[in-house]
Amino acid sequence: MTEQLLGIKNVGKHYADHVVLQNVNLSIVKSEFVSLVGMSGGGKSTLLRMIAGLEKPTAGKITQDSQEVTNLNPKVKMMFQDDRLLPWMDILHNVTLGENNDSAIQRALFLLKQVGLEKYISAYPKQISGGQKQRVALARALMPQPEILLLDEPLGALDALTRMKMQDLILQIWKNTGIAMVLVTHDINEAVRMSQKIFVVKDATVVQEYHNEFQGQMDEESKKGQDNLSNQITDEIMQE
Numbered sequence: 001m002t003e004q005l006l007g008i009k010n011v012g013k014h015y016a017d018h019v020v021l022q023n024v025n026l027s028i029v030k031s032e033f034v035s036l037v038g039m040s041g042g043g044k045s046t047l048l049r050m051i052a053g054l055e056k057p058t059a060g061k062i063t064q065d066s067q068e069v070t071n072l073n074p075k076v077k078m079m080f081q082d083d084r085l086l087p088w089m090d091i092l093h094n095v096t097l098g099e100n101n102d103s104a105i106q107r108a109l110f111l112l113k114q115v116g117l118e119k120y121i122s123a124y125p126k127q128i129s130g131g132q133k134q135r136v137a138l139a140r141a142l143m144p145q146p147e148i149l150l151l152d153e154p155l156g157a158l159d160a161l162t163r164m165k166m167q168d169l170i171l172q173i174w175k176n177t178g179i180a181m182v183l184v185t186h187d188i189n190e191a192v193r194m195s196q197k198i199f200v201v202k203d204a205t206v207v208q209e210y211h212n213e214f215q216g217q218m219d220e221e222s223k224k225g226q227d228n229l230s231n232q233i234t235d236e237i238m239q240e
């Protein structure tokens with residue numbers, strides 16, 4: 001049996017009388033790549049913030065490695081649509097977050113090489129492109145070797161070609177590291193291209209779970225399979 005990494009059991013969240021999520025149940029196994037899709041305002045980012053321990057559920061329980069997430073979750077890292085780099089630090093130190101010891105610097109250099117930015121270690125954020133900044137943000141998120149990487153629309157602000165390259169890079173890092181990834185995206189094709197499982201968030205809960213046998217594949221047959229699945233998921237989201 002595959003080992004459960006993250007468990008979300010009967011989770012709900014409301015702000016005053018506004019119910020954002022209720023009865024959310026899902027689990028993620030070690031090294032899995034999943035996506036959350038659904039209408040804007042449906043509670044996807046709220047769910048990520050609760051997994052990260054940035055917010056507490058108002059009902060139910062979130063566990064990681066069988067331990068309840070009650071506070072800031074040290075085993076996860078999050079990447080956002082904006083890069084959140086520190087403008088006064090060079091790229092290397094944005095990744096080490098100011099740590100100057102040898103092992104931090106060696107690890108940051110290794111990660112910057114993985115994301116293809118070894119030539120930019122001394123540059124400052126304003127000197128590199130939006131796509132490159134997101135690569136730095138990715139390296140920084142990988143720095144503490146998280147068990148789960150939460151990706152909250154990290155590619156949303158990128159042009160189509162840069163976006164595809166970043167998708168490839170994230171998939172490659174996922175394959176190399178075995179870090180579980182949870183992607184929130186508005187782009188259903190992106191979700192289907194990248195993830196093994198797609199959860200549809202609708203009516204304040206997870207209504208469907210799709211398994212995707214075509215993840216990461218580029219041959220014509222698989223692309224057709226991906227398109228079919230994307231259409232199915234889009235229909236599910238749009239259905240009243």
Ligand SMILES: Nc1ncnc2c1ncn2[C@@H]1O[C@H](COP(=O)(O)OP(=O)(O)OP(=O)(O)O)[C@@H](O)[C@H]1O
Pocket residue numbers: 015018020038039040041042043044045046047
């Ligand atoms: N701190 C808060 N206080 C009150 N309401 C909030 C708060 N945070 C989120 N909400 C509400 O919760 C709902 C869900 O927001 P959330 O950002 O999780 O949705 P989402 O599915 O990620 O949307 P999008 O796809 O547009 O990012 C929204 O109606 C939002 O206004």
